[in-house]
Each structure stands twice: as structure tokens, then as C-alpha cells.
Amino acid sequence: MQFAQDIKRLKQLKGTESLQNAWNQWNQNHQSLTETTSLLTDADPGMRGLAEDEYQHLSNTLTDMLKKTFPSLLIPPSETAGLSALMELKSAVGGSESSLFLANLLRMYLRLADAKGWKTVIVSKSDTDEGGVKDAVVEFKGEGSYDDLRWESGVHRVQRVPTTEAQGRVHTSTVAIIVLPLSEEAESGGDSDLFNMEDVKVEVMRARGAGGQHVNKTESAVRLTHIPTGITVSMQDERSQHQNRRRAFQVLRARLMDRKLSQEMDERRATRNSLIRSADRSEKIRTYNYPQDRVTDHRIGRTIANLKSVLEGDALEDFMIDLRRNYEETILENVLVEGDHLSAI
Amino acid sequence: MSATRLLSALRSRIGRDQANLEYKWMTQAASHELDLVAMIRRRLVGEPLQFILGSQPFGPLNLLTRPPVLIPRPETEHWVTRLSQFISPVAHKPLRLLDLGTGTGCIPLLLCHLWPPGAVKATGIDVSDAAIQLAIENAALCGIAASHDDNCNKNTFLAIKANILDPCLYKNPAIQRPIDALTSNPPYISWKEYFHLPHSVSGYEDPKALFGGPFGMDFYHAIADFITCDGTLSPGAVVALEVGDGQANKVQRILTNTGRIKHTEIWNDPWGKERTVIGLA
Numbered sequence: 303m304q305f306a307q308d309i310k311r312l313k314q315l316k317g318t319e320s321l322q323n324a325w326n327q328w329n330q331n332h333q334s335l336t337e338t339t340s341l342l343t344d345a346d347p348g349m350r351g352l353a354e355d356e357y358q359h360l361s362n363t364l365t366d367m368l369k370k371t372f373p374s375l376l377i378p379p380s381e382t383a384g385l386s387a388l389m390e391l392k393s394a395v396g397g398s399e400s401s402l403f404l405a406n407l408l409r410m411y412l413r414l415a416d417a418k419g420w421k422t423v424i425v426s427k428s429d430t431d432e433g434g435v436k437d438a439v440v441e442f443k444g445e446g447s448y449d450d451l452r453w454e455s456g457v458h459r460v461q462r463v464p465t466t467e468a469q470g471r472v473h474t475s476t477v478a479i480i481v482l483p484l485s486e487e488a489e490s491g492g493d494s495d496l497f498n499m500e501d502v503k504v505e506v507m508r509a510r511g512a513g514g515q516h517v518n519k520t521e522s523a524v525r526l527t528h529i530p531t532g533i534t535v536s537m538q539d540e541r542s543q544h545q546n547r548r549r550a551f552q553v554l555r556a557r558l559m560d561r562k563l564s565q566e567m568d569e570r571r572a573t574r575n576s577l578i579r580s581a582d583r584s585e586k587i588r589t590y591n592y593p594q595d596r597v598t599d600h601r602i603g604r605t606i607a608n609l610k611s612v613l614e615g616d617a618l619e620d621f622m623i624d625l626r627r628n629y630e631e632t633i634l635e636n637v638l639v640e641g642d643h644l645s646a647i
Numbered sequence: 648m649s650a651t652r653l654l655s656a657l658r659s660r661i662g663r664d665q666a667n668l669e670y671k672w673m674t675q676a677a678s679h680e681l682d683l684v685a686m687i688r689r690r691l692v693g694e695p696l697q698f699i700l701g702s703q704p705f706g707p708l709n710l711l712t713r714p715p716v717l718i719p720r721p722e723t724e725h726w727v728t729r730l731s732q733f734i735s736p737v738a739h740k741p742l743r744l745l746d747l748g749t750g751t752g753c754i755p756l757l758l759c760h761l762w763p764p765g766a767v768k769a770t771g772i773d774v775s776d777a778a779i780q781l782a783i784e785n786a787a788l789c790g791i792a793a794s795h796d797d798n799c800n801k802n803t804f805l806a807i808k809a810n811i812l813d814p815c816l817y818k819n820p821a822i823q824r825p826i827d828a829l830t831s832n833p834p835y836i837s838w839k840e841y842f843h844l845p846h847s848v849s850g851y852e853d854p855k856a857l858f859g860g861p862f863g864m865d866f867y868h869a870i871a872d873f874i875t876c877d878g879t880l881s882p883g884a885v886v887a888l889e890v891g892d893g894q895a896n897k898v899q900r901i902l903t904n905t906g907r908i909k910h911t912e913i914w915n916d917p918w919g920k921e922r923t924v925i926g927l928a
């Protein structure tokens with residue numbers, strides 16, 4: 303039977319348990335269907351009616367399994383499912399208007415975290431005098447937060463009339479977002495598989511003159527440089543040097559982890575002809591258009607008509623579900639292409 | 648005046664970035680707007696932020712600060728953290744540590760915190776009643792027991808009143824010898840330097856905590872005399888002394904001249920200044 307062969311391949315692709323379940327379920331349903339078929343021509347009209355209903359129901363179930371359950375089993379489990387997320391937001395084009403929009407986005411994500419039950423920590427944040435935020439780093443702690451948020455990486459564009467604009471002209475400003483994976487490793491210092499401690503230069507930032515007893519100015523800013531990659535992280539938000547250091551290491555670790563994951567993906571792509579694109583962080587991914595009261599995600603070509611429902615409601619999750627589905631479809635396609643490739647050998 | 652108006656005044660005094668940070672920290676500590684306004688006003692006349700907020704982080708600890716007791720410095724935080732790795736005492740065989748001029752108690756308290764339980768019995772001495780009182784409060788805040796009588800399961804810290812400059816210090820029964828680790832950040836500012844200190848230092852912190860004699864060296868000589876006494880240091884004991892800008896070589900010589908120190912080294916602070924002289928008995 304054709305199916306048995308497929309099953310074998312499926313097993314290689316994924317852990318066997320859910321597959322076994324699906325297979326058992328398929329067999330049971332299939333058997334019931336065969337039994338029901340014989341009753342479709344039963345002499346008793348009452349029995350015939352029941353059989354017809356059941357037949358309908360069973361064939362729906364089987365079709366459903368074919369269309370959804372089995373394909374979904376082909377999607378390899380996410381390697382990043384357990385990871386929390388670290389989000390870096392930076393105002394880009396548009397000066398103070400960009401910072402004001404960043405504050406809107408930040409609120410949107412904090413609200414989302416609340417709804418999802420993730421714990422959030424504002425790791426660093428610099429406010430502007432106009433009530434905006436120039437840049438921020440936020441930690442979202444909770445299983446699946448990275449997988450949910452990773453599609454938010456990219457350039458977010460806002461089109462609206464700034465409150466300061468006298469002529470009523472629409473301005474376009476942007477905010478750049480990067481979402482990094484956060485592993486649950488020991489939090490401060492120490493070697494890890496991501497870096498060696500000797501490769502990290504830890505520096506203080508401002509001059510202190512004679513220092514020591516001569517100066518009692520608060521001085522807690524730190525800067526880390528990971529020499530092999532040139533990645534630098536500065537942290538100054540806390541009065542505690544210790545805390546700033548811990549957070550700087552957390553960001554460094556997340557950036558290195560991110561690098562590692564995308565390198566792995568690149569390698570896979572190179573060897574296997576993958577269809578999965580790497581995320582381009584300079585790509586404009588979404589537009590928030592106030593005059594037209596809409597938000598458009600350019601990757602999936604979807605527009606949500608009510609802007610407020612995205613920024614203040616739960617429509618952001620609709621985007622996220624679509625983005626994830628979009629990704630899973632690519633993976634699935636990819637698996638099938640690879641499968642063809644394998645069977646061609 | 649509104650808090651924002653005061654913020655802009657603070658910016659022109661201490662720089663935009665520093666003012667923004669301090670404003671944020673004061674906002675976090677203030678219970679209401681009036682509180683905040685009062686805090687910024689105090690800051691504007693030069694009072695150290697640490698006294699306004701009443702605390703200063705020191706490693707993972709958060710210590711109470713109160714005038715006129717000297718505010719723990721980041722340079723001290725750095726070398727004490729390094730010392731905690733340089734010496735590795737083990738649980739249940741406590742080493743005896745003496746801290747001279749303990750102030751807030753920051754040095755022994757951080758070591759008590761970082762080392763395994765039962766690894767250290769620390770004593771700190773100070774001439775200032777305010778310092779002793781604050782050190783005791785800080786020990787309680789950090790959960791460090793204040794008695795050496797107990798069994799060996801905990802790190803302990805005792806703050807007592809005594810004078811470093813007293814030639815009979817070694818006879819003080821409260822100071823048990825031999826000592827395995829001697830730490831000190833003694834007053835090291837000279838007469839000349841004293842008059843050039845910023846107002847936030849000289850106007851708020853105890854002159855007795857800063858002034859180290861005409862050349863800032865008085866306490867190093869006294870400490871050298873103390874360790875020269877027979878039975879003060881145990882074999883292999885570690886001495887760690889914080890020094891002011893440009894004093895490291897002189898202090899190194901003073902230590903070597905005691906004849907009790909076999910090896911010395913100098914540690915830099917994170918700003919590249921020679922900050923700590925280490926001696927091994």
C-alpha cells in the first residue's frame with residue numbers, strides 16, 4: 303500500500319508518537335467507514351438513515367485528516383518552541399515622530415504579552431521629552447514567546463499626521479525591530495557554548511578623574527564587546543553595575559544565539575535547496591496607516607481594516623497566526639520538495 | 648517649580664544623559680510628585696544621589712547609605728569582587744577576615760555574600776559611631792549574622808568600634824588573630840587634594856573618612872605597623888588595600904618593608920588606575 307511507504311518516511315521526519323496516534327485514528331475511522339458502507343443498503347430505512355449520517359461524518363473526518371492532520375505531522379517540531387524572546391526596538395526614519403510611534407508599538411506588545419500571560423521586563427528604555435521612546439529592549443518571558451514574536455522582526459512603518467505638524471501633512475516614519483531568542487541559561491557571566499569569557503571585553507564607559515574616594519558620582523554603565531564577532535552591547539539603565547552587566551550579557555547571549563540559529567538555517571539552505579527565506583531585517587514588513595485606518599502586513603499581503611484593533615485590541619494576534627501559518631506552509635512545501643528529492647535518489 | 652523644569656536645570660548641571668538617568672531613578676523612588684521635586688532640589692545643590700535615595704548597589708547587594716558615612720565606590724566594588732575569586736575559602740573552615748575602616752560594611756558584607764556559607768568570620772572596625780550603626784543595619788539587611796559564637800554554618804560579620812591609628816590595636820581582645828585576610832579602604836586623601844574635592848564629596852561625606860593625613864599616607868603606615876606585630880597575620884594571609892591615584896607604589900613599598908609580606912601585586916580599577924595593592928604573607 304502506498305500509505306505504508308509514506309508512513310515510513312513520516313516516521314523519519316518526526317517523533318513517532320503523534321504519528322502513531324494519527325495512524326491508529328485513521329485506521330479506526332477507515333474500518334468504521336467500511337462497516338458503515340455495508341449498512342447503506344440495509345433493508346431497514348431507519349438503519350439506512352443512520353448509516354448515511356455516519357458515513358457522511360466519517361468521510362468528513364477522513365478528509366480532514368488527509369488535509370490537515372497528516373500534513374501538519376510533516377512539519378518538524380520547532381527547535382525554538384521553548385525559548386523566550388528579547389525584543390530590541392529602535393526609532394529609525396522620522397525623528398521624534400518615530401519615537402512616538404515606537405511608544406505605541408511598545409504598548410501594543412506589552413498588551414499582547416499580558417494577554418498571552420508572558421512576563422515582561424523592560425531591560426532598557428530611553429524616553430524622549432515629547433513622551434516618545436528613542437529605543438528600548440524588552441524581555442518577554444514565557445514558552446513560545448519567541449516563536450510568536452519572531453515574525454515581528456523588520457521595519458514597521460507608520461503613516462500619519464504628527465501632532466506637531468501644522469499643515470496637516472501625512473508623514474512617514476519607521477521603527478526597526480529585532481526579536482532575539484532567549485535561552486534559559488545561567489544569567490550572569492560565565493562561559494557557555496555561545497562564547498568564551500576571554501573573548502568578551504568588559505569596559506566602563508565614562509571617565510572618572512582620580513576616581514575612588516575623590517568622586518561619588520553614580521557610575522554603573524557597562525559595555526561588552528564580543529571580540530570574535532565585534533558585537534557590542536551597552537547598558538546603563540540600572541544604578542547597579544552588577545545588574546547592568548547581567549543584562550548586557552543577556553543581550554549579548556541573545557544576539558549570539560540569533561546568529562547561531564541563522565547560520566544553521568543558512569547552512570541547511572545551502573545544502574538542501576531550501577525554500578525558507580532568511581528574514582531580512584531591513585525589509586519593510588508592515589505599514590500602519592492612520593488616515594486610511596488600516597494595517598497592512600506586506601509579507602502575507604493582508605490588511606486589517608481597523609488600526610485600533612491592532613494597536614489596542616487583539617487583531618495583532620490575527621497577523622501572528624497568519625504569519626506562523628505562512629511559515630509552516632513554506633516548511634511543509636520544503637519538506638515535500640525534499641521528499642521528492644529523496645525519492646528521486 | 649515643576650519636576651520637568653528642575654530636570655532641565657539638573658541637565659545643565661550634570662549633563663543631559665546623567666540627568667535623565669538620575670531623574671528616572673528618582674522617579675522610581677519617589678512616592679509622589681512633591682517627593683520627586685524635593686529630591687531633585689537636593690540633587691541640584693550637590694547632594695549625592697546615593698544619600699537622596701538612601702542606598703547604593705554594591706555587587707548584587709543593595710546597601711543603605713546615610714550621611715556622613717562614605718558611599719561605597721564602584722572602584723571598591725570591582726576589587727572586592729575580584730578578591731572574592733582570588734581567595735577561595737571553603738565552607739565549614741571559616742577564614743578570619745578583618746576590615747579596617749569598614750564604613751557601610753560594604754567590603755566584608757560582599758565577601759560574606761559571595762563566599763560559601765561558613766567560609767568566613769569577618770570583623771570590621773571603625774571610629775565613627777554612625778558607620779558602626781550603619782554597618783550593623785546593613786548586615787541585618789543582607790541577612791548576615793552578627794555573632795561569631797555560632798557554629799560554622801554561616802558567614803558572620805561583627806562591626807566594632809576601634810581605632811586604626813591606635814598602636815595597641817593588636818592587643819584589642821575583640822580582634823582575634825592571626826588574621827587570614829586583611830582588607831581596608833582607609834582614608835587616603837591628602838591635605839592638598841582635600842581642598843579640590845567636589846562639593847558633593849567634601850560637603851556631605853565625613854572628612855574623617857577621606858582625610859589620610861598631610862600626604863594621605865598615615866593609615867598605610869599604621870596598617871603596616873599593625874601587621875608587623877607578631878601573630879597578626881597567619882602564614883599565607885592576604886592583605887588587600889585600596890589606594891588613591893598615584894599611591895600604589897608607595898604603599899607597595901610600605902607593605903614590603905614590614906618584612907611580613909613575601910609577594911605583592913597591584914590591581915588596576917576598570918578605569919585603568921592602579922587601585923589595589925595586594926600582599927601575601
Ligand SMILES: C[S@@+](CC[C@H](N)C(=O)[O-])C[C@H]1O[C@@H](n2cnc3c(N)ncnc32)[C@H](O)[C@@H]1O
Nearest residue numbers: 717719748749750773774775810811832855856
Ligand atoms: C574611605 S572610608 C571606607 C569605608 C568603606 N570601607 C568603603 O570602602 O566604602 C574610611 C573609613 O575609615 C573610618 N576611619 C577613619 N579614621 C579611622 C580610624 N582612625 N580608625 C578606624 N576607622 C577610621 C571612617 O570612619 C570611614 O568609615
